[in-house]
Amino acid sequence: MPSAGGKSAGLRLNYGGVVLSLRDYAGAVAEYRGESLCIDVLRPDCHHVFYTHGHERHYGGYAGEFHAPFRGNVIAGTVVRAGPFRVLVIDAYNITKVAGGRPVHSRGEGVGYVIEVAGIVMYHAGDTDLTPQMLEVGRHDIALLPIGGDGVMTPEEAAEAVKLLRPKIAIPVHFTEARHYVKFRDMAQPYAQIMNIKS
Amino acid sequence: MARESVVPPYMKYKAVPAAEFKRLYSESVSDIYAFWMREAAHLRWRVRPRRAFEGGVWFPDGYLSPYENVIGRHHGTFMWDKIAIIWEDESGEVRALTYSQLDSLALRMAGALRALGVGRGDWVVFYAPPTPETLALTYAAVRIGAPFEHVFTGWGWLALARRVASRRPRLVVTVDAFPRRGKLVRTKNVVDKAVPEGVRVLVVERAGVSVSRRRNDIFLSEVEPADGGGEAVVGSGHPLFGLHAAYRDGPRPVTHAAGGYLVQTYATTRWLGIRPRDTYFCTVMPGWITGVTYMLFGPLMIGATVVVYEGGPDYPQWDRWWSIIERYAVTVFVTTAGAMRYLSRQDPELLKKHNLDTLRLIITTAEPFEGEIWRWTYQYVGTGTVPTVDSVPERLTGRVPVIHAFIQTELGTFVTGQLPNYVFTPLKPGSAGPPMPGFYIDVVDEEGRPARGIPGRLILKAPWPALPLEPKVFDGIYDTGDAAVMDEDLYIYPQGRRDGVIKINGYRVSPGEIEEAIKTALGVDVVVEKTRDPLRFEVPVVYIRGGASPDDVKGAVRELLGPIVDVEVRSM
Numbered sequence: 001m002p003s004a005g006g007k008s009a010g011l012r013l014n015y016g017g018v019v020l021s022l023r024d025y026a027g028a029v030a031e032y033r034g035e036s037l038c039i040d041v042l043r044p045d046c047h048h049v050f051y052t053h054g055h056e057r058h059y060g061g062y063a064g065e066f067h068a069p070f071r072g073n074v075i076a077g078t079v080v081r082a083g084p085f086r087v088l089v090i091d092a093y094n095i096t097k098v099a100g101g102r103p104v105h106s107r108g109e110g111v112g113y114v115i116e117v118a119g120i121v122m123y124h125a126g127d128t129d130l131t132p133q134m135l136e137v138g139r140h141d142i143a144l145l146p147i148g149g150d151g152v153m154t155p156e157e158a159a160e161a162v163k164l165l166r167p168k169i170a171i172p173v174h175f176t177e178a179r180h181y182v183k184f185r186d187m188a189q190p191y192a193q194i195m196n197i198k199s
Numbered sequence: 200m201a202r203e204s205v206v207p208p209y210m211k212y213k214a215v216p217a218a219e220f221k222r223l224y225s226e227s228v229s230d231i232y233a234f235w236m237r238e239a240a241h242l243r244w245r246v247r248p249r250r251a252f253e254g255g256v257w258f259p260d261g262y263l264s265p266y267e268n269v270i271g272r273h274h275g276t277f278m279w280d281k282i283a284i285i286w287e288d289e290s291g292e293v294r295a296l297t298y299s300q301l302d303s304l305a306l307r308m309a310g311a312l313r314a315l316g317v318g319r320g321d322w323v324v325f326y327a328p329p330t331p332e333t334l335a336l337t338y339a340a341v342r343i344g345a346p347f348e349h350v351f352t353g354w355g356w357l358a359l360a361r362r363v364a365s366r367r368p369r370l371v372v373t374v375d376a377f378p379r380r381g382k383l384v385r386t387k388n389v390v391d392k393a394v395p396e397g398v399r400v401l402v403v404e405r406a407g408v409s410v411s412r413r414r415n416d417i418f419l420s421e422v423e424p425a426d427g428g429g430e431a432v433v434g435s436g437h438p439l440f441g442l443h444a445a446y447r448d449g450p451r452p453v454t455h456a457a458g459g460y461l462v463q464t465y466a467t468t469r470w471l472g473i474r475p476r477d478t479y480f481c482t483v484m485p486g487w488i489t490g491v492t493y494m495l496f497g498p499l500m501i502g503a504t505v506v507v508y509e510g511g512p513d514y515p516q517w518d519r520w521w522s523i524i525e526r527y528a529v530t531v532f533v534t535t536a537g538a539m540r541y542l543s544r545q546d547p548e549l550l551k552k553h554n555l556d557t558l559r560l561i562i563t564t565a566e567p568f569e570g571e572i573w574r575w576t577y578q579y580v581g582t583g584t585v586p587t588v589d590s591v592p593e594r595l596t597g598r599v600p601v602i603h604a605f606i607q608t609e610l611g612t613f614v615t616g617q618l619p620n621y622v623f624t625p626l627k628p629g630s631a632g633p634p635m636p637g638f639y640i641d642v643v644d645e646e647g648r649p650a651r652g653i654p655g656r657l658i659l660k661a662p663w664p665a666l667p668l669e670p671k672v673f674d675g676i677y678d679t680g681d682a683a684v685m686d687e688d689l690y691i692y693p694q695g696r697r698d699g700v701i702k703i704n705g706y707r708v709s710p711g712e713i714e715e716a717i718k719t720a721l722g723v724d725v726v727v728e729k730t731r732d733p734l735r736f737e738v739p740v741v742y743i744r745g746g747a748s749p750d751d752v753k754g755a756v757r758e759l760l761g762p763i764v765d766v767e768v769r770s771m
Contacts (some may be wrong), residue, residue, distance in 0.1 A: 011291040011526075016300065168282055168297060182554045186585070189528040189557055190476045193282040193504055196526040197293065 011197040015142060015169065016120045022198050025057040026174040028124055028144055032117045035083040039113060039124050048082035050074070052092060052126035053110030069111050076111055076133070088114040091133040092126030097151050104151035114140065123167070127152050127174065130161050143167035143192070146174030147184045155180045159187035169193045202686060203570075204625035205577070208590030209559060209599045213623050217688035220624045220633060224689070227636035231661045234637045238466045238664075239458075242268050245432050248458070255673075256436035257459030257664045264430040265439055265457045266342040268465070269499050270305065271430060273298045278475055278502035285478075285527055286331050289378050289510030294331050298502070301335065308332070308339035310424030312370065315399060315417065319344035319431055320438075321369035326350045326359055326390055328377045328509045329485055329494070332403045332419065336372055337485070337495060344431025345369070346438035346454065351486025352377075352386060353706070355761035357716050358450075359393035362443050365452050371398055374405035380511040383408065433457050438668060442488060444608035445709035446680075447699040452669065453608045459664035460611050461496070467612045467635060468497030471602075472560065472620035473531060475502035480523060481533040482512065487706070488608045489564055493533050497612075503531075517542065518549035528557045532580075535705040536568035536603065537736060543575040544734075556583040560619060561601045565705030566736050567693045568603040570628035577601045577628075605631040605657075605693055607679055608707070609672060611665025614638040615691050624688070633689040638663055642685035647676075650685065654694055657683040701729040701737050706763050713739055713756060713764060720755035721747045730767070739764065744771045 012021045019031040027040035038046035042060030051059045051068035059068070067074045067087075074080060076091040092112040094103035105127045112126035114137055121140040128134065128146065130153055143165055146152035152174050153161060162170045170192040172184050185194045206214045227234045232251035239248060239258055248261030264271065273279050283298040296304065317323060323340045325347060327333040340347040350362050363371060373390045376383040387402055387410040394400060396413050403419045435458025443450035473479060479498045483489040498505050506527055512520050520542075524532060542550075561581055563573075578595040587598050600623075604616030616632040617623045624633060634640040639661035644650045659677040666673055682697040701708045710727035717725050726742045741752055749768035756766050 011287070011293045014292065014294045168280060169295060178554065182556065185528045186556055189478070189530070193285070193295070193478065194526075194528040195285070195293070195295075 013169075013171075013195065013197050017118055018120045018122070020122065020142065020171075020197075022171070022173060026127070026146060027058070028173070030085070030115055030117065030122060032084055035085070037082060037085050037087075037115065048085060050087065050113055052112060052124070053105060055127070058127070069109065074111060076108075084117050086116040088116070090114060090123075090126075090137060091131060092128035093131060094127075094151060095129045095131065097129060097149075123165075125161075129153055130157050130164075134161065135164060137165065140165070140167050142169045142171060144171045144173050147172045148175035148177070148180050150174070155183035156187060158184050159191075162188040163191045167192050169195055171195050171197055173198070202627045202630070202690070204627050205597065206625045207577070207581070207597055207600045208587045208592075210619060210623050211588050211590065213619065214625055215622060217624055217633075220622050221689065223622050224634065224636055228639040228661065231637065231639060235462060235664050238637070239462045241465055241469070242458075242462055243272055248435060252662060255666065255668070255670070256456060257662075257666065258435040258462070261435040261458050262432055263435065263458055263461070264432050265344075265461060266305075266338065266430045268461050269341065269496055270298060270302055270338060272500070273502050274302070276502070281475070281502070282504045283499060284331065284334065284505050284507060286329070286507045286509065287523065289381065289514050296331060301338070304331065304335040305338040305342055306427035307424055308335045309342045309427040311401075311419065311422045312336065312339050312343055312345065313428060314422055314425040315370055315401060317343060317345050317369050319433075321345045322366040322441075323347045323370050323372060324350060324363055324366055324368040325372045325485075326352060326386060326393075327372055327374045327403060328352055328386075328405075329507050330374070330377075330403065330405060330509065333372060333374070334495070334507070336401075336403070339427075341439065342430050343428070344433050344437065346440055348441045348443075349485040349491065351484055351706075351763070352384060353761050353763035354486070355757070355759045356389045356392035357719060357759035358712065358761060359389060361450065361712075363394050363398065365443065366441065368398065370401055372401045372403065374403045375410045376406040376408050378406065378510065380514045385410075387411070435459065436668065440491060442486070442491065442608050445700050445707045445712065447709065448711040449709050449715065450712055454668040455611055455665055456668050459666060461500070463612050463664040464492050464497050465500050466637070468493070468501055470618040470621040470635065471562065471613075471616075472618070473498055473501045473503050477501075477503040477530045478506060478527050478557075479503045479531040479533070480506040480508070480520075480527070480529045482508065482520060482538060483533065483535060483565070487565075488611065489533070489535075489606055492606075492612050493562075512538065512541070516549060517545040518553060521550055521553040521555065524555050524558060525553045530557050531560045531562070532558055533562045533564075535565035536563045536572065537566055537705040539563060539568070539576045540572050540734060540736075543572055543579070547579070550579060554584065555580060556585050558583065559599050561599060562613075562616070563601065563603045564606050564613065566702045567695055568629060568631070573601060573603065573628040600626060602626070603631050605691060607681075609667055609677070610659075610663060610679075614640065614659075614663065627686075627690050630686075630690040630692050633691065640691070642683050642691065651687055652684065654682050654684050656697070657681040657691065657693065695737065699729070701739050703737060703739070703763065703765070704735050708739065708764055710739065712760065713741065713766065716756055716759040717741065717747075717752055720759055721751060723747045725752070726771070727766075739766045741766045741768045742771045743768060
């Protein structure tokens with residue numbers, strides 16, 4: 001199996017035989033029985049590579065085959081089969097995070113992914129606010145939610161998302177400051193098991 | 200006897216005065232049997248008991264499924280899909296299982312045990328760290344009705360050999376090896392020395408290292424599981440698990456019965472206020488009573504999420520436990536007084552860099568807790584940064600309760616300490632709190648008269664539901680072997696063992712077992728006493744008369760009894 005690549009300074013979570021780890025700023029790698037799937041890993045070495053959008057903290061210019069909205073091969077509402085992984089594409093965009101009068105991430109520019117493998121469902125939300133589409137994700141085991149407020153949900157909004165989505169495990173991504181994690185953790189703790197596997 | 204008393208802001212409107220506690224307490228012990236019959240009603244019984252205590256057995260006419268009372272009870276509730284166990288090892292591998300997944304794994308492991316010939320009433324001895332597989336095998340034994348004993352992996356081969364000989368198990372469960380402080384602990388090698396070749400050994404592949412194979416060894420991956428079968432329904436007096444407790448002359452088996460033990464465990468865990476939404480981290484391994492009761496059973500009976508950390512507290516640095524609390528949003532932290540003594544002496548920056556605001560309860564146990572270390576725990580670990588109730592934390596003002604509780608293998612659960620979900624009296628640094636309701640505890644002088652404000656014998660004057668099955672543990676009175684001071688508010692200040700038994704870092708160790716190990720290894724007779732130690736509480740002192748060098752003695756004890764028994768050697 002190729003190594004997943006990217007900068008990893010965290011832990012590896014095995015849930016139901018699926019191994020999940022974080023890479024780079026908001027990236028994640030899911031591994032199952034020798035096959036791997038990367039999302040937003042700058043220099044990926046996975047069997048299947050996906051990007052949520054093209055911003056530089058997410059896409060590092062990878063030249064191999066990959067799925068991404070900016071490549072035109074994924075669009076919200078469609079399903080991609082990638083080895084053992086079934087990947088449902090979900091809208092990801094900003095409502096309240098605005099720069100120069102426009103959303104930092106406009107609708108249609110970025111996506112999130114719901115990955116299903118071996119009966120385990122993981123939701124990588126991408127760079128997004130709490131959107132109506134997010135609420136249609138349905139039952140899932142693990143949610144990777146951006147919490148940094150920098151073009152994504154704030155810790156408070158991400159905690160609200162946890163309350164609404166009720167994943168079994170909520171993993172924060174897309175943040176640099178510990179206080180953002182603490183705020184998110186303290187608000188979301190009663191509603192899901194929080195795991196900061198970044199550190 | 201004037202003592203400082205503290206009401207943490209978190210408990211500001213729940214604390215009751217000592218007089219109120221005394222009223223509730225005396226009611227509870229005025230009719231112990233009626234009190235515990237009411238508590239027994241909280242378990243799920245297949246045949247509800249009508250009698251409280253008869254022939255040394257609690258609830259003797261009751262029948263129950265222990266497995267149902269620990270895991271099965273959550274089927275059909277929101278807990279079933281909630282995380283039951285988070286397991287982490289030193290290298291950062293993490294595994295999480297929901298109650299449903301843990302149930303499925305335990306069922307599969309029950310099939311494995313059945314395939315290996317384990318049936319109702321057969322003992323299963325574990326010499327393994329807690330991993331998802333070894334935990335599931337433990338619950339599988341409970342499911343089958345097979346009593347188990349976890350032997351702490353810090354014990355060496357002679358200690359394991361004695362416990363295996365005592366239990367005569369149908370199966371010994373071990374792992375090939377596991378990492379501890381960055382090095383591999385070769386568990387299977389110890390089993391090879393300690394366990395007779397005729398005994399079946401199940402090896403769970405943990406580290407993936409090659410190990411020797413004896414004729415009765417089998418690896419978990421090779422077992423063709425049989426049908427897991429149904430949950431065993433057993434009489435209340437059926438043995439659930441056992442441990443060996445140290446006495447002056449050596450370790451003795453202590454066996455807990457299903458009904459009484461589970462009633463007491465469920466009651467004390469509820470009274471401590473553990474809730475399904477808690478993420479609960481107990482650092483004590485299942486080879487000790489706190490680990491069995493407050494890692495394997497109590498919090499799971501409630502439906503909480505239990506964090507299990509396999510490795511050393513100082514690996515790679517002394518902030519490993521703080522990082523675990525921070526990353527999993529731990530709300531309840533259970534550890535030993537000795538661990539706090541060590542942690543309080545580390546670089547303060549290691550603690551400061553972690554935010555522990557989710558903590559709402561800290562419980563310590565295992566040995567006397569000096570007031571100064573209690574204060575450090577309350578102030579440095581328990582203050583946090585966020586306002587609580589109407590109190591805004593200032594620097595080191597303390598916030599959440601740090602409850603020190605007295606436990607003993609024979610007693611099964613905590614039997615003293617404040618109860619956030621029942622009766623919470625002010626905390627007194629250095630004390631283990633007042634007795635919990637239902638435990639008729641006293642401190643008496645040598646003539647058996649109640650002693651207040653002076654050291655005496657810590658005793659129980661009535662049986663308790665987790666009374667061991669061994670005969671004559673309670674013979675109208677139970678002497679814990681501990682010395683303690685009791686104040687006028689019934690608060691207990693444990694002083695340590697007064698019978699020669701040694702508490703090293705909270706581990707209860709028998710001088711007789713050390714003497715036997717040295718005799719076995721070196722053929723010399725020695726006398727073992729104990730002395731106080733500022734860090735480990737007590738240490739064994741071996742007095743030798745010629746014939747053996749101190750290094751040989753220390754090495755022999757370490758090899759035969761394990762790294763937890765570090766002795767001082769002196770000449771007679």
